[in-house]
Amino acid sequence: MADAQRPRTVLPPLIAASNTPSNTPSNTSLNAAVADRFLRAGTLNLAAQPPLALYVHLPWCLKKCPYCDFNSHETERHGGGVGGGVGTTLPPAQQQRYLDALVADLEAALPLVWGRPVVSVFIGGGTPSLFPPEAIGRLISDIRARLPLIPDAEVTMEANPGTFERERFRAYRAAGVTRLSIGIQSFNDRHLAALGRVHDRAQALAAAEEAAASFETFNLDLMYALPGQTLAEQAEDLATALALQPPHLSVYHLTIEPNTRFAIDPPRVPDEDLAAEMLDQIAAMTGAAGLQRYEVSAYARAGYRCAHNLNYWSFGDYLGIGAGAHGKLSFPHRVLRQVKWREPARYMDEALRGTATSNEHEVARKDLPFEFMLNVLRLRDGFPLSLLAERTGLPMSAIEAGLARAEQHGLITRDWSTVRPTDRGFDFLSDLQEMFLA
Numbered sequence: 557m558a559d560a561q562r563p564r565t566v567l568p569p570l571i572a573a574s575n576t577p578s579n580t581p582s583n584t585s586l587n588a589a590v591a592d593r594f595l596r597a598g599t600l601n602l603a604a605q606p607p608l609a610l611y612v613h614l615p616w617c618l619k620k621c622p623y624c625d626f627n628s629h630e631t632e633r634h635g636g637g638v639g640g641g642v643g644t645t646l647p648p649a650q651q652q653r654y655l656d657a658l659v660a661d662l663e664a665a666l667p668l669v670w671g672r673p674v675v676s677v678f679i680g681g682g683t684p685s686l687f688p689p690e691a692i693g694r695l696i697s698d699i700r701a702r703l704p705l706i707p708d709a710e711v712t713m714e715a716n717p718g719t720f721e722r723e724r725f726r727a728y729r730a731a732g733v734t735r736l737s738i739g740i741q742s743f744n745d746r747h748l749a750a751l752g753r754v755h756d757r758a759q760a761l762a763a764a765e766e767a768a769a770s771f772e773t774f775n776l777d778l779m780y781a782l783p784g785q786t787l788a789e790q791a792e793d794l795a796t797a798l799a800l801q802p803p804h805l806s807v808y809h810l811t812i813e814p815n816t817r818f819a820i821d822p823p824r825v826p827d828e829d830l831a832a833e834m835l836d837q838i839a840a841m842t843g844a845a846g847l848q849r850y851e852v853s854a855y856a857r858a859g860y861r862c863a864h865n866l867n868y869w870s871f872g873d874y875l876g877i878g879a880g881a882h883g884k885l886s887f888p889h890r891v892l893r894q895v896k897w898r899e900p901a902r903y904m905d906e907a908l909r910g911t912a913t914s915n916e917h918e919v920a921r922k923d924l925p926f927e928f929m930l931n932v933l934r935l936r937d938g939f940p941l942s943l944l945a946e947r948t949g950l951p952m953s954a955i956e957a958g959l960a961r962a963e964q965h966g967l968i969t970r971d972w973s974t975v976r977p978t979d980r981g982f983d984f985l986s987d988l989q990e991m992f993l994a
């Protein structure tokens with residue numbers, strides 16, 4: 557269950573990437589090159605292209621958290637106090653160069669998505685709120701000048717309470733961010749310290765209160781099963797979050813990831829039984845507060861689900877720009893996965909040369925059923941069967957054996973139009989997903 561709780565699908569993994577650097581052309585021959593490479597006949601037949609979203613990765617943080625394996629790097633800071641706080645940003649030259657690199661990355665990718673409307677933008681990290689509102693404003697204008705965002709497109713930005721400043725949050729709204737996602741993790745000072753966070757309870761509360769005042773919609777990220785956390789402390793954390801009346805909550809089971817400081821020196825965390833009790837408590841408390849669990853780790857009031865993440869979980873398309881950003885793009889006869897250079901300095905050099913992509917590969921036809929099911933089974937309400945053909949061009953027979961087995965084991969229910977994980981299926985999601993491996 558812990559595995560299924562991880563926020564991984566927010567940045568879906570690149571599966572079986574090739575190690576061959578791509579050879580991205582950077583001039584007007586791009587259109588012809590794209591047509592040659594991606595529009596030629598292939599093994600799939602997609603009737604239509606899925607909705608397209610944009611992910612932008614800003615890779616720096618004030619301090620690397622000991623549990624975090626995201627592509628985030630400690631940086632030199634400009635202004636602000638020890639541990640962050642008022643006025644903390646990245647050095648201006650670094651901001652400028654990175655924004656230039658993002659534009660170059662986006663421009664090189666445009667031929668892959670010509671004419672397609674963009675349904676949502678997610679500015680994630682790292683700590684995007686290390687960029688001041690003027691920089692985020694420039695980024696959003698640069699995007700809007702190059703991509704047709706739909707009217708009312710959701711534009712989410714992640715913020716860390718350690719960079720909180722009242723006027724700054726309001727200015728992000730004015731710069732075009734429509735939804736703020738705040739990395740609270742906990743409101744308990746002891747647990748925040750154990751997680752190596754740069755903020756305390758007071759900053760977490762102030763940041764969440766300001767998000768509620770400045771944005772029509774916002775999200776709070778919490779983690780549970782924290783080092784030394786009791787059931788009562790977890791309830792207190794969640795009650796504090798719910799009292800702020802967030803339209804959306806993401807609640808993740810703390811996962812000890814390889815290649816993190818916690819993996820080398822693991823803290824004592826609640827055992828599986830206690831973690832399961834915590835999850836039951838989370839379901840009961842969020843439900844009583846009017847938030848519906850609509851995905852493994854996501855809870856929302858009606859009308860406030862995250863459009864961007866829903867697009868991932870519905871196997872939609874996304875272009876990823878920024879260091880280490882992943883993308884998935886569909887063409888009539890193939891599905892392409894891309895990843896950008898991971899290390900920020902290398903990424904900036906490469907992107908500015910028009911070669912931001914470090915790896916790309918076509919998803920093999922035999923891998924598509926699993927990749928599709930890995931995402932759609934995360935949705936509490938399940939998915940329409942017609943989505944398989946729409947998103948992959950594959951016939952129902954591609955998942956029929958897996959569905960039959962899952963049904964036999966009581967992990968899904970289905971009728972002629974819809975497949976839905978059962979409570980048991982949701983509890984054993986990794987087992988359920990594995991039934992669709994090639």
Ligand SMILES: C[S@@+](CC[C@H](N)C(=O)[O-])C[C@H]1O[C@@H](n2cnc3c(N)ncnc32)[C@H](O)[C@@H]1O
Nearest residue numbers: 563623624626681682716739777808809810811
């Ligand atoms: C990519 S992080 C970005 C948020 C922001 N940088 C912050 O931490 O304030 C998104 C969320 O993933 C969650 N997360 C990160 N590492 C995790 C881990 N090892 N286990 C569970 N959740 C994790 C945290 O809740 C975090 O807010």
Ligand code: SF4
Nearest residue numbers: 617620621624628682
């Ligand atoms: S602030 Fe967020 S992205 Fe940065 S190291 Fe901590 S968890 Fe990772």
